[in-house]
Amino acid sequence: MSKPLRILYVEDQVDLRDLMADVFADMGMDVKLAADAQTAFEMLTSGTEVDVLFTDVYMPGQMTGAELSLRVQKMMPHIKIVLASGHSRHQLPPLPSEIEFVQKPYSLGQVIKMLQTFQSAAA
Template sequence: MSTPIRVLLVEDQEDLRELLADVIQGAGAEVRTAETANAAMALLREGYRCDVLFSDIHMPGTLSGADLASYVQRTLPEATVILASGHPRFQLAPLPAGTLFLQKPFRLNQFMELIQPRA
């Protein structure tokens, strides 16, 4: 039996965070959630190792989703990093290299395709 993928889900909108967490768990993955990038950073610094980071770009607190993405790419280079925003990509600052982007609102199947392990 293979080990389930570990997803770190960072979203400040509680209803969306809970919906996505339910979908991820329903697909057999392990999910940890945080409502700010600062809280997610604390989990990572405590040793949590995710296979996938999904974060909104614009977050309350001192860290953005892009800051968190850069940290994950440095410390967990094998992890898939996905950033989301309600703003079109062309309106955003450049994202860290290798980051996948998902525009809000998105369909659940689009989200699930991105978090699946890469072959």
């Protein structure tokens, strides 16, 4: 039996964060939550181990999800990164090609399929 995919989900909208946490847990994933990029970065640099960082691009606070993803990619290149935004990808700052992007509102099926791909690759 493979170990559960460990995901850090970063989202400032409480309802969406709670919903997705339930979806990920129902899929058998080990879910950690953060309400902003700074908290997520502190979790990761203090030893929280994850396989996937799934973060909204724009959130309140001093660090955006895009900045978080670039820092994590540099420091922890083994972590898969998914960025979500209500803006289309071409409206965002340039992102490395290894970073996955999903446009809000995203479908649960779309996200589940992507995460299952990550889980298969990790198994």
